[in-house]
Amino acid sequence: MNRPPMSKADYVYDVLLGELRNASIPGGTPLKANSIAERLGVSITPVREALRRLEKDRLISYESHHGATVIDLSDDALREFYDVRAVVEGLGAKLAAERITAEQLDELRRVHRSMLDDAARERHDLLGEQSRRFHLLITDIGGPAFLGRQARAIRNSYPVPAGASLWLEPVRAQGHLDAHQQIIDAFADRDGYTAERIMIEHVRFSGRYRADRDVG
Incomplete structure (x- = not known):
């Protein structure tokens, strides 16, 4: 079945979502609809629709006389974000240990080997997106x-x-x-308890790291 063509609003939303997710547009940045429309080569209408969707996603906020601004999380919100991630991704790892197929385990190993290769070649800028893929596969x-x-x-x-x-x-x-390898090993052993525990520790470590960096 052919997928319907992407609307202009969907296109603007996907571009802005990617820029927000990769933090090329940092928290606190004002978003001007006219500037976005000109940059992406569309009219103002799909931009406004995309901004409304991003506001619904709680990625931007509107204020009178100021327009749209990218939300910058507080310290408490940052901790909550990583705690929620730890619970959801920990549960995902536990369930994956019970359900994973040989082909799916091989796919996780391929992603992990690619990350090891990039790390060995000091291509650390490529690791974040691959880690995201690894976690979402799980x-x-x-x-x-x-x-x-x-x-x-x-x-x-x-x-x-x-x-x-x-x-x-x-x-x-x-x-x-190393944590990724331990999770893979737990999957190979069908050990959901260990996979969940390591995933939770792994994600929460990231949260503590971010909090420390923001303070510093």
């Missing part, structure tokens, strides 16, 4: 009906600034690569 395996979609919604609700990514620091990156 929630898709563990909860294909609902959990994977919820994990994406949670992650999209708060982008990690590129400069704050732990993957840019070799020592911290290696620690997380």
Whole structure:
């Protein structure tokens, strides 16, 4: 079945969502509809529709006489974000250990090997997106009906600034690569308890790292 063509509003929404998720547009940045329309080569109407969707996603806010602004999470919200991620992705890992097929396990191993290769070649800027793929593959395996979609919604609700990514620091990156390997090993053993525990610790470590970086 052919997919319907993307509307202009969908196009603007996808572009802005990607820029927000990758933090190329940081928190606190004002978003001017006219400037966005000119940059993306569309009229003002699809831009306004896309901005309304982003407001519904709680990624931007509107204020009288100020227009749209990218939301910048408070310290408490940042901690909550990572706590929610830990619960959802931890559950995803537990369920995935019970459901994973040999082909799905091989796919996770391929992503992990690619990350190891990039780390060895000091291509640390490529690791963050691959880690996102690794985590979402797991929630898709563990909860294909609902959990994977919820994990994406949670992650999209708060982008990690590129400069704050732990993957840019070799020592911290290696620690997380080790955690990924331990999760894969737990899947191979069908050990849902261990997979969940490691995933929760893994995600919460990221939250503590972000909080420390923001304070510093």
